[in-house]
Amino acid sequence: MEMVDIDSAKEGMIIIKEILNEQGNVLLKEGTALTKDLISKLKSLGISEVCVENPEKNGSPDNMSSAVSTELKELEYRFSNVRGDAIMEELMAAVKEYITEKGSSDGIH
Amino acid sequence: MAYINLENRLAKITDLPTLSTVASNIIQITQSPKSSALEVGRAISQDPALVSRILRIANSTFYGFPGKISTIPHAVVILGFVNIRNLVLAASISRIFSSKGGDAYFDREGFWRHSLACGVTSKLIAKRLGMKNPEEVFIWGLLHDVGKLALDAYFKEDFTRVVCLAKEKRILLRDAEQELLGFDHAEVGGIVADKWALPPALIKVIRFHHNPTEANESMRMAAIVHLADVLCRAIGVGDGVDNKVPCIDEESWRLFRFNKQTIKRLFSEMEREIGNAKAFLAFVK
Numbered sequence: 001m002e003m004v005d006i007d008s009a010k011e012g013m014i015i016i017k018e019i020l021n022e023q024g025n026v027l028l029k030e031g032t033a034l035t036k037d038l039i040s041k042l043k044s045l046g047i048s049e050v051c052v053e054n055p056e057k058n059g060s061p062d063n064m065s066s067a068v069s070t071e072l073k074e075l076e077y078r079f080s081n082v083r084g085d086a087i088m089e090e091l092m093a094a095v096k097e098y099i100t101e102k103g104s105s106d107g108i109h
Numbered sequence: 110m111a112y113i114n115l116e117n118r119l120a121k122i123t124d125l126p127t128l129s130t131v132a133s134n135i136i137q138i139t140q141s142p143k144s145s146a147l148e149v150g151r152a153i154s155q156d157p158a159l160v161s162r163i164l165r166i167a168n169s170t171f172y173g174f175p176g177k178i179s180t181i182p183h184a185v186v187i188l189g190f191v192n193i194r195n196l197v198l199a200a201s202i203s204r205i206f207s208s209k210g211g212d213a214y215f216d217r218e219g220f221w222r223h224s225l226a227c228g229v230t231s232k233l234i235a236k237r238l239g240m241k242n243p244e245e246v247f248i249w250g251l252l253h254d255v256g257k258l259a260l261d262a263y264f265k266e267d268f269t270r271v272v273c274l275a276k277e278k279r280i281l282l283r284d285a286e287q288e289l290l291g292f293d294h295a296e297v298g299g300i301v302a303d304k305w306a307l308p309p310a311l312i313k314v315i316r317f318h319h320n321p322t323e324a325n326e327s328m329r330m331a332a333i334v335h336l337a338d339v340l341c342r343a344i345g346v347g348d349g350v351d352n353k354v355p356c357i358d359e360e361s362w363r364l365f366r367f368n369k370q371t372i373k374r375l376f377s378e379m380e381r382e383i384g385n386a387k388a389f390l391a392f393v394k
Contacts, residue, residue: 016279024213030279031345031352074345078354081280087362088354094372095343101373 003049009039012069014077017051031077033070053077068103072096115292118264119300125263128305131156132201136308139194149193150182162392163196169388195248196392198307203393206258214272215261219349221393224251226346229382230337233375238333238365246333249314251393252307253334254348256298256315257282264290275351282350283319295319321361332361344376346383 004013012033019028019042027045028038034050042050075095082088119125127133134152138144153159160181167184168176172192178184185193203221231250235243260268267290275285286293299316307315314331317324318338321331335358341347342354367375 018276020213026213026216029347029352030276031347075343078342078345078347078352081353082356085356087357087359090369091339091343091354091357091372094369095376097369098344098373098376102377 003051005049006039006043006047009034009042009050009052011036011039011066012073013050013052014073015050016053016077019047019050021045031074033073035066035070065103068100071099071103075099115290115296115300119297125259125301125304126205128198129156129159129201129204131159132197133306135194135197136306139190140308144190146182146185146190149185149190150180153181153185153193153197159197159200162200163193166196166388166392171386171388189244191242191244195244195251198248199251199389199393202252202255202258206262214269215257216349217261218390218394219347220254220257221390223341223346223348224254225386225389225393226341226379226383227251227253227334227337229386230340230375230379231333233378233382234333234337234365237367237371237375246330249311249330249334250337252298252302252311253315253318253338254294254298255301256294256296257348259297259301260286260294272350279353280351281353281355282348283355293319319355319358321358328361329364332358332364335361336365340372340375340379344379 015028015032015034016030018026018030021027027042027047032038034052075092079088079092128136131152134155135149138148138152153163163181163184164178166172167178167188168174172188174187178187188196228247228249228251232243232247235246240246260271271282271285271289274280274289275282278285283293283295295316295318299312302312302315310327310330313324313327314334317327317331318334321328321335324331339355339357342352345352347353
């Protein structure tokens with residue numbers, strides 16, 4: 001976990017502390033993967049830093065669309081407290097396959 | 110740590126509202142096989158605000174009869190007793206809590222989005238299991254977390270501390286509740302549902318949706334909602350407080366023996382049905 005300056009924030013980083021506006025409303029909930037659009041939006045709203053998970057763990061395989069890679073990173077975050085449990089690993093594998101297959105069929109149309 | 114004695118605290122909440130008379134009547138009427146659509150219609154007509162809400166949702170895409178239902182008796186016939194009872198219960202409970210609670214700490218819309226997704230998913234699981242009345246199961250999922258609304262409305266200060274702890278430590282809300290209060294929203298929900306005299310099976314589902322094996326004769330029902338809760342969180346429809354997937358109860362998982370293909374098919378159905386259920390979100394908000 002690390003606070004990073006918004007200018008150093010990169011696509012794919014996972015937000016681990018929700019980002020609120022001045023009124024206390026949630027702009028981004030924890031577990032959201034940053035995208036280029038989101039980073040620009042946060043900058044335009046005056047957000048100067050964000051709390052992210054393992055900032056060095058960034059990037060995705062070249063053959064994967066960025067939307068799918070974002071969804072998979074968010075999935076890893078949601079399951080992070082139950083890793084190692086056999087049933088949960090099975091369930092997580094099913095979600096992973098579902099996201100990946102959906103992503104590739106979305107790409108065809 | 111001095112935990113709050115839940116039963117004592119709840120007993121002291123003198124203004125914890127009861128269900129509306131119409132809702133209580135409808136629960137009674139729809140439980141009897143001898144009741145007629147006319148009786149159900151008459152009971153609902155006692156509450157004009159409820160009539161217009163029900164007609165609006167009955168004519169939405171959620172039920173698949175857009176613009177075709179113009180009267181309550183017609184709605185009762187087309188949608189059936191179970192759907193009508195679900196609507197009346199959901200309307201009454203959402204009305205009870207509409208003026209209390211809900212702020213930056215507790216995202217009420219996120220709460221209902223998750224509840225609705227659990228209702229839809231419970232129904233899909235029931236269909237897959239070949240249960241004869243999957244509509245009945247929808248309300249189990251929709252109301253399983255009602256204890257959170259009660260905590261937010263009547264234990265505001267404690268609940269705010271709980272929500273902050275869950276967010277700070279990135280843990281499940283129920284774990285934060287246990288840590289700070291010594292009980293969780295399922296227990297609170299069970300007590301509230303009992304006070305409202307909801308159907309006994311529904312009370313058990315609300316009380317035991319985290320640990321279905323303790324629901325005894327209602328285990329299968331509680332397990333359906335438990336699984337629905339985990340599946341919704343797995344695809345990212347969390348409850349608006351934590352965004353984590355809880356461990357699934359092993360016995361519940363074994364009960365259904367869903368393989369990977371079935372789970373993937375369920376995800377696909379869930380996404381479609383949750384998308385169709387937006388009208389219901391407006392109904393309970």
